[in-house]
Amino acid sequence: MHRLKLGTKLVLFATLSSLCIALLMILILPLFVKIVADRNTNAALRSQKSKVIKEIEANGLDYYLEGDSIYGSYSMLKDEYISIEPGNENQLADQIKTERRIVDQDTIVYRILTHTMRVSDKNYFIEIGRKISSISQDGRAMQKMALYVLAGIVILILLANVFYTRHLLRPLNYINTKLLNIKFPFTDTSPPVKTSTFDFKYLDQVISGLMVQINRDFRKEKEFSSNASHELMTPISIIQSKLENMIADASMRPAQVAKMEEIMRTLHRLKKIAKSLLLISRIDNDQYIREDTTSVKGLIEEVTGELHHRLVQKQLKLNNHLQQNVLLKNVNKVLLFQLFYNVLNNAIQYNKPRGVIDISDQLIGNQKYAVVIKDTGSGISEAQLPFIFDRFKRTTGASPDSNGLGLSIVHSIAQYHNLELAVSSDTSGTAFQIIFSNEHI
């Protein structure tokens, strides 16, 4: 039940509850009918009795008894009867009861009124009976009728509910679709929900307000990291130029020059961090154009050419298994170069000496294309795998020279191009998969 939609739940509830009420009504209907019918019969019996008494008073009892001591008369179909007989007991009040009588071998149930009448010091019982089967037949017919009517009503209620709930919940669906389709950062400008229901209007306003707030905060954060890294560039430039001039100064003692060289290297690290942050914020701020077309083979060759010296230094074997001649469309070549550079650089950095790097590719159906870069390093532990793209998150075993931004850049570039990244790792190495969708191939 906890997976059902609100609309379904409402309709279900309305239907079930009206069904229950209808069933209850049908069940108690015979009782009602019986009560009503009994009442009607009782009244009819009483009025018959009054008629009989009037007749007797007008004509005298003997008119009916005709000298006999008992009088009895049935209607033709034995629906009604009347009997007069002498009685001994002093019964004053009228009695009405239901009893079986056997008439001509038929057992018939009658509603019987018994009246005691005193005529010339003798008590007489007058019984007036009416057949009950005719009454219960009426009841069953009414029950059947009620069943049809109520079934109709339930169906009508169900339909009305379906349509009204659907209409009522339309704004909620609108809000849901809006939430489903939005992607961060929220550039969605769909108009506010049209509804006369206060709750939905309120919900929509609150959600829109939150989105605006999140966007504003996100923009501020982006602006901050962008500005902060910009502002760092000039001071770094000043220090660097001073150091360069000092190192070239012939009057400097070698020990001082060595210290300055050290400062320069530290400054270089600072510079790399600032540049990386600036690159990430520029990507996140949409400052690059995705209009280049480039071949994967060419790109990988450029990157491996640029990293050749490191491969040689670590005596790594690079196997280029690229099979497909894929041209990537609508990409930014500089950024893609950086992406492959960083991934391959990691594969070199965290590889074992004399290890292997395999670069392969494959088409996944007609829609997707994947490039896989696999190394033979010691791998990334499962616990650290979810965090490798976080800024400044350095996994254990990371190189002391790394600034923890390389994979963040990869992530930003991938996101900017709508690429999927998949990383699998065990103790025999890490495989990095970069998946392009049909938007680029």
Place this chain on the structure above:
Amino acid sequence: MKVLIIEDERSLALEMEHFLKKERFTCDLAFNGKAAREIWCRQSYDFFLLDIGLPDISGLRLLKEIRLDHAEAGIIMITAKGDLEDRIQGLDLGADDYLPKPFSLLEMRARINAVGRRKFQINDFNIQLGGFVIDTRQRTLAYNAVKVELSKKEFDLLSFMALNKNRPLTRLQISEHLWPDSAMDDYDSNYIDVHIKNIRKKLQAYEPPDWLETVRGIGYKIHCID
């Protein structure tokens, strides 16, 4: 050559001036746009180093004005923002090259040299190192007119050092010039040593390259007396 440095960061401008004077350039400084206008109206310059982000006048506007006054001059714009838009617009408006901050003075020197060679039809494409001659236009190295085979990176390294001769270069400075794209690499001096070793071995076959010196604790230097 006469250079006008237009840079609002005095400290940086002074270091640039210091460096260029040592390289036998004649330098003037302007710390804002207005001052720069006054200076270049009185004198003419071969080279302008123009910071795009000046406090008083838009660098791009100044760039246009400089182009009008000095049609032949070399203009290198210095950008702190490194915004692609500014860069592209600057090149459209007539800048010959750009230098994103933070830059190395050696890089600045290399850019000035490249632009100068392109613009002023200087015929000294060749740098003499002992019996070797580097042809910076053809990108070749020769010994007595016999071509010496060097890899691309080896040639880049040697010509960068030759351009900055008589100046000790750190391994970091060299590696930054050779691999400018490496936005995240761990700096490891080892490959510079490997390259130098290879270059020495190749040159040794013709003549011992005594001018290629190791500077202890720093890096390398090409020592030569013109």
